[in-house]
Amino acid sequence: MPKIPAAVTAAAMACAIAPFARAGSSDDLDEVRAEIQQLKQDYETRIRALEKRLAAAEAKATRAERKASDANRTAGKARQQALETKDAVAEASQPMTAPEAAAPAPAQQERQNAFNPAISLILEGTYADFSQDPEDSQISGFIPSGAEGWRRGLSIAETELAISGSVDPWFSGYLTVALAPEGEAEVENAYFQTSALGHGLGLEGGRFFSDIGYLNPQHQHAWDFVDAPLPYQAFLGGQLADDGVQLKWVAPTELFVELGGEVGRGESFPGAESGLNGAHLYTLFGHVGGDFGASNSWRAGLSYLHANPKDRTYDDTDSVDMPVTNAFSGTSKLWIADLVWKWAPEGNPTSRNFKLQGEYFWRDEDGTLTFDQEGDAGGPLSGPYSSSQRGWYAQAIYQFMPRWRIGLRYSQLDSGNPNIGLVSTGTLPATDFPLLEPYNPSSATAMIDWSPSEFSRFRLQYGEDRAQHGVTDKQFYIQYIMSLGAHGAHIW
Amino acid sequence: MRNRLIRILLIAVLATCAIPAWATLNVFACEPEWGALVTELAGDNAKVYVATTAMQDVHHIQARPSLIAAMRRADLIVCTGAELEVGWLPVLLRQSGNDRIQRGRPGNFEASRYVRMLEVPSRLDRAQGDVHPMGNPHIHTDPRNIARVADALTGRLGEIDPQNAATYQSRLKDFSARWDKAMVRWQSRAAPLRGMPVIEYHKAFTYLFAWLGIQATGFLEPKPGVDPTTGHLTELLAQQKSKPARMVVRASYNGPRAADWFGERAGIPVVVLPFTVGGDAASSNLFSWYDDMIDLMLEGAK
Numbered sequence: 001m002p003k004i005p006a007a008v009t010a011a012a013m014a015c016a017i018a019p020f021a022r023a024g025s026s027d028d029l030d031e032v033r034a035e036i037q038q039l040k041q042d043y044e045t046r047i048r049a050l051e052k053r054l055a056a057a058e059a060k061a062t063r064a065e066r067k068a069s070d071a072n073r074t075a076g077k078a079r080q081q082a083l084e085t086k087d088a089v090a091e092a093s094q095p096m097t098a099p100e101a102a103a104p105a106p107a108q109q110e111r112q113n114a115f116n117p118a119i120s121l122i123l124e125g126t127y128a129d130f131s132q133d134p135e136d137s138q139i140s141g142f143i144p145s146g147a148e149g150w151r152r153g154l155s156i157a158e159t160e161l162a163i164s165g166s167v168d169p170w171f172s173g174y175l176t177v178a179l180a181p182e183g184e185a186e187v188e189n190a191y192f193q194t195s196a197l198g199h200g201l202g203l204e205g206g207r208f209f210s211d212i213g214y215l216n217p218q219h220q221h222a223w224d225f226v227d228a229p230l231p232y233q234a235f236l237g238g239q240l241a242d243d244g245v246q247l248k249w250v251a252p253t254e255l256f257v258e259l260g261g262e263v264g265r266g267e268s269f270p271g272a273e274s275g276l277n278g279a280h281l282y283t284l285f286g287h288v289g290g291d292f293g294a295s296n297s298w299r300a301g302l303s304y305l306h307a308n309p310k311d312r313t314y315d316d317t318d319s320v321d322m323p324v325t326n327a328f329s330g331t332s333k334l335w336i337a338d339l340v341w342k343w344a345p346e347g348n349p350t351s352r353n354f355k356l357q358g359e360y361f362w363r364d365e366d367g368t369l370t371f372d373q374e375g376d377a378g379g380p381l382s383g384p385y386s387s388s389q390r391g392w393y394a395q396a397i398y399q400f401m402p403r404w405r406i407g408l409r410y411s412q413l414d415s416g417n418p419n420i421g422l423v424s425t426g427t428l429p430a431t432d433f434p435l436l437e438p439y440n441p442s443s444a445t446a447m448i449d450w451s452p453s454e455f456s457r458f459r460l461q462y463g464e465d466r467a468q469h470g471v472t473d474k475q476f477y478i479q480y481i482m483s484l485g486a487h488g489a490h491i492w
Numbered sequence: 493m494r495n496r497l498i499r500i501l502l503i504a505v506l507a508t509c510a511i512p513a514w515a516t517l518n519v520f521a522c523e524p525e526w527g528a529l530v531t532e533l534a535g536d537n538a539k540v541y542v543a544t545t546a547m548q549d550v551h552h553i554q555a556r557p558s559l560i561a562a563m564r565r566a567d568l569i570v571c572t573g574a575e576l577e578v579g580w581l582p583v584l585l586r587q588s589g590n591d592r593i594q595r596g597r598p599g600n601f602e603a604s605r606y607v608r609m610l611e612v613p614s615r616l617d618r619a620q621g622d623v624h625p626m627g628n629p630h631i632h633t634d635p636r637n638i639a640r641v642a643d644a645l646t647g648r649l650g651e652i653d654p655q656n657a658a659t660y661q662s663r664l665k666d667f668s669a670r671w672d673k674a675m676v677r678w679q680s681r682a683a684p685l686r687g688m689p690v691i692e693y694h695k696a697f698t699y700l701f702a703w704l705g706i707q708a709t710g711f712l713e714p715k716p717g718v719d720p721t722t723g724h725l726t727e728l729l730a731q732q733k734s735k736p737a738r739m740v741v742r743a744s745y746n747g748p749r750a751a752d753w754f755g756e757r758a759g760i761p762v763v764v765l766p767f768t769v770g771g772d773a774a775s776s777n778l779f780s781w782y783d784d785m786i787d788l789m790l791e792g793a794k
Binding site: 248251255291403455 | 547554557558561579581583585588596618621719
């Protein structure tokens with residue numbers, strides 16, 4: 001085996017280090033016209049002469065300024081003075097330009113409240129009409145996730161107040177408070193984020209929307225439909241936000257590659273409040289994305305969510321219609337694959353654009369299911385439980401002219417056939433677990449929205465929801481979304 | 493034989509590392525004009541990534557994955573600032589994980605900080621449309637602003653890459669000499685345009701018009717950033733009888749419908765100006781872009 005010579009090794013090392021190193025009569029009229037023409041020509045000649053002098057003066061000023069700036073290359077102050085002199089020369093020699101040019105306005109405004117964080121407010125309201133009572137609606141075949149539904153009739157939805165700003169050179173902070181129509185305030189997001197770690201790293205801590213999936217990290221007012229698709233309702237309780245820490249890394253490559261993970265309290269579904277030490281939920285996710293030419297862009301992602309709920313309770317009714325509270329303890333593993341493609345002619349989405357997105361969910365739960373935890377119906381009784389469940393949705397949004405968009409969405413779930421130990425051993429009949437009776441829920445939705453500006457939007461939505469066994473719920477919504485205050489910047 | 497192999501290996505290794513050793517600065521330019529300016533000032537010392545095109549509305553860019561990836565690798569970002577990019581740049585900064593280009597760092601260059609802003613609103617209210625609190629951000633349509641930004645940008649390039657500071661200074665000198673000459677040429681050629689009334693789509697060329705003394709007598713947009721409405725266009729048509737404009741000017745990224753509708757009814761030409769470098773076939777660099785804008789305006793004024 002030939003030894004690698006020292007010179008090659010040294011060169012290879014140098015190579016590895018190098019990237020880090022950087023208007024009488026007609027006669028009278030004609031006479032007047034001729035005079036005017038003469039005057040006009042005189043003036044034009046004079047104006048041209050003036051303009052030539054002006055241009056020459058400007059060029060001279062620029063040259064003088066450059067000399068000054070060359071001489072004081074290191075003194076930035078001198079350069080600034082030269083620029084100011086140039087402005088004065090330009091103004092003095094230019095009485096013919098628009099008056100705004102001479103208006104004394106400072107380049108940058110100083111404001112007393114400059115350190116106040118940015119504040120924005122989202123106002124939202126709906127008129128909802130459902131053929132089924134939303135109070136009784138459940139997703140059949142799935143352990144309820146606690147996802148909140150919408151109220152019938154006219155109501156304001158969540159009012160969102162967002163405050164954000166830099167903490168210091170190293171951190172920035174974010175707060176989103178959701179004001180519920182009933183009057184409660186809920187901390188939706190409250191987290192800090194690092195801005196100075198470098199190397200593509202970003203750390204977040206607090207309560208934030210998990211970066212799993214495509215829709216999850218987006219705020220509800222940025223969604224393309226009023227409600228979340230079925231898999232989000234069944235597997236993530238609508239949207240996953242947990243208290244914890246997130247670490248993300250963006251690769252230094254032309255292709256967008258992002259890897260990250262989160263560790264959380266595990267209080268949100270599919271977790272459950274445990275009151276124990278330690279973390280009970282973690283996630284891992286990876287995203288890749290890029291462009292196809294100037295008009296197409298895409299992103300694909302794969303996410304994993306692991307939770308260890310303890311006594312995750314849900315309400316059901318047993319075979320003799322007695323209300324019971326059941327509980328699941330064990331492990332919940334969820335995989336999500338997502339794909340998004342956006343098209344805009346020449347990358348300009350302002351008049352027309354198209355968006356296609358889809359996500360596939362796959363969840364395995366394994367543990368113990370306790371029947372009638374409160375002991376109201378002869379319980380409690382415990383036995384093993386395992387399930388393997390699937391779900392997906394796909395949606396397409398098309399902006400066919402400025403301000404107008406239409407969208408279609410289809411969601412489907414497959415409950416599989418959960419293995420309930422208490423039933424398979426004959427201890428209890430399957431009718432004691434009506435919610436867990438196998439079913440494949442589905443939902444089809446169409447929407448049209450109109451946005452008078454980027455800060456306001458009105459939406460009409462109609463959906464046929466077959467989430468519940470043998471029932472079709474016709475859901476009709478009218479929604480408005482208004483955003484005030486600091487200009488929002490949305491994630492892709 | 494073995495010595496020869498070693499020599500080839502050595503040359504191969506040195507050749508591959510030669511690229512990172514000299515192609516130093518990764519520059520992320522938010523808009524094509526700044527990308528072109530960096531190329532003028534830095535030449536081969538910078539690898540320039542231009543985030544937007546003249547066919548896109550810089551107010552409305554989506555924070556695409558490809559932009560995040562490019563920002564991740566940037567040593568310097570050159571943007572307009574003045575909240576022009578407020579709807580997307582903050583997301584890119586936040587998601588890039590790159591500390592060098594965050595606000596307040598040498599790697600974050602905002603061109604609007606080095607020029608005098610026009611149309612600074614005295615009253616801030618979104619009822620006035622999509623107003624920019626710091627003034628009209630389309631500063632690049634006045635070549636004097638390009639000169640000011642070039643001076644400041646050269647200083648910044650030297651700060652980030654001190655080894656090549658002298659190169660940047662000499663390139664600035666060369667660019668400035670050519671630019672000053674071109675400015676004299678543009679001003680004398682554009683002299684017939686002085687005082688000419690025009691109708692503009694959006695307040696995109698405010699600085700160009702201020703420089704050349706062209707008067708914008710109306711805008712197709714009822715309020716900045718609000719799409720033209722039939723009602724507003726009809727009002728503008730009525731105004732055309734008392735205050736006739738000579739042409740309708742729209743930027744390359746504005747849709748043709750409203751401008752064509754108005755031009756046809758008012759019987760005046762529609763002039764499509766390249767909004768920035770790359771806005772049409774003739775605008776391949778900063779010089780040809782200004783040449784082209786003045787050619788098109790003169791052609792429309794005939």
